[in-house]
Amino acid sequence: MRFSRRASRAGRRIAALGAIAALALTAATACGSDEAEGDGKTITFVAAEYSDKTEPYWKDLISRFEKENPGLKVNLQVINWDEIDGQVQNMVLNDKAPDLLNLNKYADFAADELLFKASDVLPKEVIDDFIPSFAENSKYEGDQYGLPFIASARLLFYNKDLFDKAGVKEPPKTWDELKEAAKKISDLPGDYIGYGLPLGPEEAQGEFQIWMNSNGGHWVDDKGNWTIDSPENLETLQFLKSMVDEGLTQPNPAKTDRADVIEAFAAGKIGMIRGLPQTHNNIADQGNKFKYDVAPNPVNDGQEPTTLGVQDYLMAFDNGTGAQETLKKFLTFFYQEENYSKFITTEGFLPTTQSASDKLSDDEKLEPFIEALPKAKFYPVTDPQWTAVDSAVKQDIGQALRGTDPKKVLEQLQKTAEG
Amino acid sequence: MTDTATSSTAPATASRGKAGGPPTGKPGAGRPAPGRGKRPGAEHPLTPLLWIGPALLLIAGVVFWPVVEMALTSVREVSRSGVIRGWAGLENYEKLFDEPDLVPVLIRTVIWVVGVVAITLLLSFGLAQLLNARFPGRRLVRWALIVPWAASVVMTAIVWRWILDFFHGMANTIMLDLGLIDAPRDWLGEPGLAWLWLMWVAVFVSLPFTTYVLLAGLQTIPGEVYEAAQVDGASRWRAYRDITLPLLKPAVLVATVINVINVFNSFPIIWAMTRGGPGHDTDTTTTFMFKLLRLDKEVGPSAAMAVLNFLMIVVMVLFYLRAVKWKEVD
Numbered sequence: 179m180r181f182s183r184r185a186s187r188a189g190r191r192i193a194a195l196g197a198i199a200a201l202a203l204t205a206a207t208a209c210g211s212d213e214a215e216g217d218g219k220t221i222t223f224v225a226a227e228y229s230d231k232t233e234p235y236w237k238d239l240i241s242r243f244e245k246e247n248p249g250l251k252v253n254l255q256v257i258n259w260d261e262i263d264g265q266v267q268n269m270v271l272n273d274k275a276p277d278l279l280n281l282n283k284y285a286d287f288a289a290d291e292l293l294f295k296a297s298d299v300l301p302k303e304v305i306d307d308f309i310p311s312f313a314e315n316s317k318y319e320g321d322q323y324g325l326p327f328i329a330s331a332r333l334l335f336y337n338k339d340l341f342d343k344a345g346v347k348e349p350p351k352t353w354d355e356l357k358e359a360a361k362k363i364s365d366l367p368g369d370y371i372g373y374g375l376p377l378g379p380e381e382a383q384g385e386f387q388i389w390m391n392s393n394g395g396h397w398v399d400d401k402g403n404w405t406i407d408s409p410e411n412l413e414t415l416q417f418l419k420s421m422v423d424e425g426l427t428q429p430n431p432a433k434t435d436r437a438d439v440i441e442a443f444a445a446g447k448i449g450m451i452r453g454l455p456q457t458h459n460n461i462a463d464q465g466n467k468f469k470y471d472v473a474p475n476p477v478n479d480g481q482e483p484t485t486l487g488v489q490d491y492l493m494a495f496d497n498g499t500g501a502q503e504t505l506k507k508f509l510t511f512f513y514q515e516e517n518y519s520k521f522i523t524t525e526g527f528l529p530t531t532q533s534a535s536d537k538l539s540d541d542e543k544l545e546p547f548i549e550a551l552p553k554a555k556f557y558p559v560t561d562p563q564w565t566a567v568d569s570a571v572k573q574d575i576g577q578a579l580r581g582t583d584p585k586k587v588l589e590q591l592q593k594t595a596e597g
Numbered sequence: 598m599t600d601t602a603t604s605s606t607a608p609a610t611a612s613r614g615k616a617g618g619p620p621t622g623k624p625g626a627g628r629p630a631p632g633r634g635k636r637p638g639a640e641h642p643l644t645p646l647l648w649i650g651p652a653l654l655l656i657a658g659v660v661f662w663p664v665v666e667m668a669l670t671s672v673r674e675v676s677r678s679g680v681i682r683g684w685a686g687l688e689n690y691e692k693l694f695d696e697p698d699l700v701p702v703l704i705r706t707v708i709w710v711v712g713v714v715a716i717t718l719l720l721s722f723g724l725a726q727l728l729n730a731r732f733p734g735r736r737l738v739r740w741a742l743i744v745p746w747a748a749s750v751v752m753t754a755i756v757w758r759w760i761l762d763f764f765h766g767m768a769n770t771i772m773l774d775l776g777l778i779d780a781p782r783d784w785l786g787e788p789g790l791a792w793l794w795l796m797w798v799a800v801f802v803s804l805p806f807t808t809y810v811l812l813a814g815l816q817t818i819p820g821e822v823y824e825a826a827q828v829d830g831a832s833r834w835r836a837y838r839d840i841t842l843p844l845l846k847p848a849v850l851v852a853t854v855i856n857v858i859n860v861f862n863s864f865p866i867i868w869a870m871t872r873g874g875p876g877h878d879t880d881t882t883t884t885f886m887f888k889l890l891r892l893d894k895e896v897g898p899s900a901a902m903a904v905l906n907f908l909m910i911v912v913m914v915l916f917y918l919r920a921v922k923w924k925e926v927d
Contacts, residue, residue, distance in 0.1 A: 264891045270679030271896070286678040369781055379874060379892075428763065430786030432875035442764045565677050569892045577876045590697075 218500030220251040221277035221508065224266060226490070227258045228328075228525045235524050243511050250504050275495045277505060280327060284493045285562040288318035294494040296322040299505045304513045312489055312530040315556050324491035324559075325509065326530035328522065331485040331547045331554055332388055334476065335443060335453035338469035340370060344449070349473035353392070353417060356450070356476045360426035363449035374439030374451040375418065375427040377576040381436040383557065383568050384486055386575055388452055389414045391484045391555045392477040397567065397595075398558045404595040406567070407588040415575075415584040417478070422579045432576020452486075456526040458543050472546050485547075487554025489530060563595055570594040664907065671900035679896070689897035693905075696898070698877040698885070705792075706861070706881040713796050713860045714853060717803040721852070724804065725811035746805035754869035757798050761785050761870075788878035791871050795879060798866050803859065807852045814848025815841070854917040858910065882906050 225236055233256045240252045255276070257265055262281065269275050275292060287293050296305055296316070305313070308326050316324030336349050336359075344362035348355075360372025376385050390396060395410030405411070421427050428434055428442070443451045444464040451457075453472070461470065474483040492512075494505045512518060515533045522529045522538065528547055529535045539548050558564050570591055578584040646653075674685035693699060728739055745753065760767045761784040769781040785791045818841065826836045864883050867873055873880035873888060880888065886906060889899035 263894065267677070267679040267894055267896070271675065271681070275679075286676070290676050290678045290680045292678065292680070379872060429783045430763075430875060433783065433786040433871070434763075438764060445764070447764065562677075565894060569894065573874075573888070573892060574876060576874075580875065 218502070219249055219504055220253060221501045221504050222253045222255065223278040223280075223508075224255050224257060224262070224269070224276040225280040226262050226282075227256050228527075231524050232256055235521055239512065239517060239521075243508060246511070247507055250507065252508060275497055277495055277497060277499070277501045278508070279493050279495065280490065281493070282488075282490045283559055283565060283568075284316065284324035284491045285318050285560055286565050287493060287495070288323040289562040292495050293323045294496050294502065294505070296325055298496075298502060299494040300325065300509055300513070301506070304510060307513070307531045307533055309530055309532055309535065311487075311552070311554070315487075315489060315559065316491060317560055318562075324493055327490045327492045328525065328527035329487060329489045329530050329551065330454045330527055331487055331550050332384065332452045332454055332475070333485060333546060333550060334450060334473045335457055335470055336450045336473060337443065337446065337448065338471055339446070340366070340449045340468075349471065350450075350476045351474075352476050353478040357421060357424075357426065360421065360449060361424070364426050369447070371428045371442070371448045372426040372450070373421065374434075374443055374448040375421065375431040376434045376436040376439045376451075377418075377431040377579065378433050378435040378438070379572045381572075382575045383571040384488065385436070385452060386414075386571060387555070387557065388475060388486045389418060391486065392475050392481055393417075393479065394481050396555060397564075398561070402558070402561065404563075404567075404592055406595055407585070407592040411588055412585055414478075415578050415588065419579050419584060431579055455528065455544055455547050459526055474550070482553065483550075485550040485554050487551060487556045489556065563597055566597070567591065567595045667900055667903050667907065670896060671904045673897060673900075675896035677894040685897055689901040692895070693889075693898040693901045698880070702877060702880050702882055702885045705879075706883075709796070709799075709881050710857055710860050713799040713803065713863075714856045716796070717800045717807050717856060718849070718853065720800065721804055721807035721811050724808040725815055728808065728812050729815045742805050742808060744805075745802050750802050750863075751865045751869055753802055754798055754866045757794065758785065758870045761794060785871050786875060788875060791879050795867055795870055798870065799860060799863060802866070803856055807856060810848050810852040810855075811845065814845045818844045850920045854913065854920055858913050858917070861910065861913065882909075 223236075223240075225232065227233065233254075236254050236256065240254055244251060266276075266279060266281065270287075270292070279287075284293065305322070308316075312326035312329060313322055316322050316326055318324075334349060340363050341347075341349075341359065344359070344366055346359045346362055350356035350359050356373065362372075363370050364372040376382070387397070390411055393410050393414045395405070395408055395414060397404065397406055399405050418431075422431055428439070428448070439448060439451050440453065440457055440460050441464075442448050443453070443457075444461040444466075446468045452475070475485060477483055492509065494502075494509070496502075512521075513531065515531075515537065518531060519529065519534045519537055521527075522534055523541075528544060528551065529538055535548065538544060557568070574587060574590065578587040671689055672685055672687070674682040674688070676682055724742065728735065728742070759765070763769070763781060763783040763786060766781075766784070768784060769778070772778045773781065782790070784794055822840055822844075823836055826840060831839070861881075862883060863881075864887065867879060867881060867884050868887070871879045873884040877885065877888075882902065883906065886899055886902040889895045889902055893899075
């Protein structure tokens with residue numbers, strides 16, 4: 179029977195294609211593995227892609243470094259945020275860990291004894307230049323392993339035009355005021371959204387922490403014990419649920435990513451969101467057709483306003499290839515004030531070194547963020563378990579807004595945290 | 598090369614020996630090579646290996662080795678940073694079965710596979726029938742049907758994601774303008790709706806292959822059979838039910854099995870459109886496995902899920918092989 183033969187031939191062709199694809203993959207990984215060089219003069223550097231300016235920045239820096247240090251070589255690989263975690267895990271799994279890595283966490287690697295201490299790869303004067311709170315937040319069991327790389331903070335961005343139209347005079351200082359303002363904006367004619375609440379997988383942990391902190395709660399207590407299912411946090415989650423239920427946010431916050439709400443805010447569709455320094459650029463990219471401003475994060479119950487402090491890291495892997503000296507030279511070169519400041523301004527972040535901070539603090543867009551930093555609360559990154567919690571929060575916190583009992587969600591997260 | 602003739606018979610005899618032909622202990626032995634005289638060395642029992650060796654190596658390298666590696670990983674303890682800490686026994690499987698999301702994901706996978714394949718087949722029946730009929734522009738329609746097949750699945754899925762986007766999507770704009778809805782809807786944010794849209798896209802990309810398999814089947818049915826039926830006074834419906842459907846059975850079977858495997862493994866549609874979210878509400882076992890690895894960084898349990906997936910696929914392939922064999926017997 180002709181037709182079935184044809185069909186099964188198609189099936190076979192699919193199988194053959196699959197085989198070829200698999201072969202191509204093996205070939206690709208095989209090629210990637212030839213790069214290890216043992217003389218310690220060549221280092222591999224895996225960097226996260228913050229924007230399309232990231233790779234040009236590093237290429238320029240590396241070429242200047244190589245010119246100044248003949249014989250030394252830096253192999254750069256820039257990977258986007260979606261992929262970098264998995265690829266790095268794969269590299270470590272296959273004994274191909276990079277010599278230098280730029281990521282938003284380090285404690286897992288420190289716990290697995292893969293990293294050089296900061297003091298092994300940086301001269302004392304560079305280490306002393308780190309702003310103390312950032313250095314403190316880079317330790318594992320008392321020693322500093324993470325090298326503070328960039329910082330960021332979150333504040334309330336609000337659309338002044340929508341506030342005027344809705345008759346709200348001041349940016350909200352408390353949760354109640356925020357809810358009131360969101361209600362008035364949602365009630366405006368047109369499909370305006372009062373508050374953009376991104377609890378989707380991209381950054382749910384960040385948005386939730388901002389709310390948590392402004393109610394006096396946090397992931398851990400002062401001693402480092404997990405407190406995810408504390409009464410304060412339950413109250414916070416229930417408040418968020420009430421916002422969603424009353425239609426003051428976009429529908430389905432559990433699915434909405436931060437990038438989505440920032441974009442919609444930039445398009446003038448949302449009254450309030452939490453933004454970071456780069457949000458200014460996102461708004462400018464869309465032509466900035468409305469007036470907006472930045473305000474401290476509203477709080478509940480007379481709490482002090484805080485901000486979410488986020489920092490990313492560089493970390494040096496001890497791969498036994500004798501690359502320590504090369505790493506030290508390259509890192510020292512990078513942390514030179516000019517080179518470092520250039521990265522910070524290129525990408526629109528906040529600096530983690532005193533020298534760059536002094537230089538950049540008169541930038542008026544960065545100023546409110548730099549001002550908020552001393553009160554910043556960080557993710558509990560010093561605990562390796564944070565990786566698991568972070569991932570679970572991203573996937574599950576939004577469920578509490580869609581029918582699952584908030585208490586249960588928090589208890590499940592607490593369970594994940596306690597391992 | 599002069600020994601082309603001899604060498605080409607070697608694998609043939611070998612396989613014939615296997616199929617239970619005349620008892621040939623050593624393949625090739627006792628059978629004079631056709632045409633030419635005997636060549637020493639040509640009958641060495643390992644000669645066939647020369648010809649099938651590369652294929653065997655390929656299969657070993659790209660099929661068996663990864664499977665073994667996968668099974669090994671599923672009983673290893675791997676830290677989140679990627680360091681292998683040792684053997685874990687069945688711990689990874691226990692962890693996997695402890696996942697509160699596993700059972701709903703399994704159920705959803707079944708609904709996904711059965712739903713998509715059934716709808717695809719139903720629509721394809723109609724389309725194949727249509728394309729089998731003569732009408733002006735048939736060639737054009739046949740070509741048009743190939744488009745979803747030719748386009749990359751990821752591309753199709755991403756296009757649909759943007760059509761359905763809450764903030765900027767075309768679907769909302771059009772439906773609002775037509776008055777079908779009074780406020781924009783988040784099509785991919787509500788699990789029930791998202792699920793329907795995912796299934797629609799999966800059906801959309803499966804239609805061409807299925808339709809062409811069925812169309813090929815329809816074209817093998819000789820016209821005389823229908824003429825005979827007409828002479829006997831059979832109604833159109835009767836002819837369809839008692840002639841077309843039974844004769845199409847092999848084509849339907851093949852289309853079903855291949856679609857089942859395809860849809861079960863379908864990753865890009867779900868990943869590009871919803872990432873299995875919100876939460877795990879649109880995950881199938883395939884995306885779930887990927888999330889365990891990439892988001893939770895749980896290498897072991899993810900490998901355990903992969904083993905489970907693999908076993909399910911093996912069962913389906915066995916069904917497929919049986920189906921193909923059934924065709925040969927027929």
